[in-house]
Amino acid sequence: MARRLLGLAAVLALLAPTRGAGEAVDVVVIVHPRRTSQLSLEDVAQIYLKRRRFWDDGSPVVPLNLRSGTPLREHFSRVVLRDSEARLAEYWNRQYFYGIFPPATLASTEAVRRYVASDPNAIGYLPGSEVDGSVRAVLHLR
Amino acid sequence: MSDPKSERGAQNGRRPWGRVAGASLLAGLLVVAPRSAAASEDTPERAGTEVFHLDTALGRIDYHAGRGLRLGNTGLTIGGFAIVNAERLEGGESRGDLEGPTFLFSFEPVPFLRGFAELETTELAHVRSGQSGVRSTPGVDIERLYGEAGLNDALNFRIGKFQTPIGRWNVAPAEPFVWTTSEPLILEDVFDDKTTGAMLRGSFFPRDGALSYSLYGAFFDPIDPDAEAPPAKHSAGAYLEWASLGGWSVGASYFASETTTGKWHHLGGADLLWRPTDRVELTVEGIFGKAPRENGVLAGFYAQAVVETLPTLYAVGRYEHFEPAGDDPAIDLFDVGFAWVPFYWLRLKADYRFADHLDERSAPGLRASFSILF
Numbered sequence: 001m002a003r004r005l006l007g008l009a010a011v012l013a014l015l016a017p018t019r020g021a022g023e024a025v026d027v028v029v030i031v032h033p034r035r036t037s038q039l040s041l042e043d044v045a046q047i048y049l050k051r052r053r054f055w056d057d058g059s060p061v062v063p064l065n066l067r068s069g070t071p072l073r074e075h076f077s078r079v080v081l082r083d084s085e086a087r088l089a090e091y092w093n094r095q096y097f098y099g100i101f102p103p104a105t106l107a108s109t110e111a112v113r114r115y116v117a118s119d120p121n122a123i124g125y126l127p128g129s130e131v132d133g134s135v136r137a138v139l140h141l142r
Numbered sequence: 143m144s145d146p147k148s149e150r151g152a153q154n155g156r157r158p159w160g161r162v163a164g165a166s167l168l169a170g171l172l173v174v175a176p177r178s179a180a181a182s183e184d185t186p187e188r189a190g191t192e193v194f195h196l197d198t199a200l201g202r203i204d205y206h207a208g209r210g211l212r213l214g215n216t217g218l219t220i221g222g223f224a225i226v227n228a229e230r231l232e233g234g235e236s237r238g239d240l241e242g243p244t245f246l247f248s249f250e251p252v253p254f255l256r257g258f259a260e261l262e263t264t265e266l267a268h269v270r271s272g273q274s275g276v277r278s279t280p281g282v283d284i285e286r287l288y289g290e291a292g293l294n295d296a297l298n299f300r301i302g303k304f305q306t307p308i309g310r311w312n313v314a315p316a317e318p319f320v321w322t323t324s325e326p327l328i329l330e331d332v333f334d335d336k337t338t339g340a341m342l343r344g345s346f347f348p349r350d351g352a353l354s355y356s357l358y359g360a361f362f363d364p365i366d367p368d369a370e371a372p373p374a375k376h377s378a379g380a381y382l383e384w385a386s387l388g389g390w391s392v393g394a395s396y397f398a399s400e401t402t403t404g405k406w407h408h409l410g411g412a413d414l415l416w417r418p419t420d421r422v423e424l425t426v427e428g429i430f431g432k433a434p435r436e437n438g439v440l441a442g443f444y445a446q447a448v449v450e451t452l453p454t455l456y457a458v459g460r461y462e463h464f465e466p467a468g469d470d471p472a473i474d475l476f477d478v479g480f481a482w483v484p485f486y487w488l489r490l491k492a493d494y495r496f497a498d499h500l501d502e503r504s505a506p507g508l509r510a511s512f513s514i515l516f
Contacts (some may be wrong), residue, residue: 021408042350045387052350054294060253082332084420089486099248099258104186116146
């Protein structure tokens, strides 16, 4: 009986989500101020998975990530892409078979803000406290 | 700036001088170029583990493990993969192979145009039980070669030789992209895994997912066809997939092929992928109908589960049932094994295949592979 309970506990542990859902991190998705269209969480996810590659006006979207291992990026991946970094690596491996590469990365949130402020096609994310008038906030993730 | 004398020289057939000049120019750009294009914190970098980079007048040339070599601002990236296979089958036969390297060339000069090629070097090295030493009969196969244009997400046009979009496995069937060392029987010579022709494809994004379609047809002489399993003279098909951001997707396939007698055969399929958690992945795929090169009706499916038991270590199990066309008996298979993915660019797999009877399509035994993306 004890073995069965242990086995059941192991199965449940495998099926359980790996992180709590209640972490409160204020992340804001930003675009160039010239971009006036609204974006939903799903829109942002499709852009960062490179399934959605163009803005509504036909310009190519340039999604920007922080470097791998950054806590803010991990939070973004969890909330928006609903996946772990390991799962996303599998996804990008399959895309690599078609010559499609993950979004480019920048070294800091300051660099993301500066880049998005300078490129009308770019999209990035920042902590809410770092958003200023040089960029436009399109989505708040908490 | 181009040199008019060099251009005239090339026109007059003095190509060796043109090559020397070109090589010298490239070397100069690589070695002598000023470092003004050096990456700063404000320059986006490619994702992945960078092995080296070189700042040149062509832009930043960089190599990332498992993500290829990007040649500056040319839009060209060259990568690929290589595989070492070993197997010991029930009955005593053993063999080992070096598959590849397979090179992937991706050329995207502007966001609306893309060229892609997959070239596989074959039979570089193989050993068999009963044979002495390592043998090699090298060659090169053009696995894929196409160009693609698209001005939006909903409509893209592809022309050339491409992977036939049937089901889930055949979309990316190479070793580094799958969880087991052997592919399911429903993919083995059942349909043309490559199509030389044209394809319309696109995606729409209603609500919580992506609805993607592919419509394709084989209209041209096949590019570098498989001599052992030549593709149908003409074929056409469609694939429709709904991929939810919630971790599941479903797809439906249709494939029609013209036989050598002029009759058309029809094949249908369905597939499902479900990821209930980060550590569990379930895949089911089935197919039913008449294959291009067989007259009877065939049917089959597989159900595969992948569970991350420890970080980077995955347990894999797959059950298959296949009913071949004709009088051959149905086959039941079970593959069980593991995959270790210590880095995203490296994968080691080992699995054992059990079969209810011996069949050349489903030889039971132990198989292992080591695959690397470069």
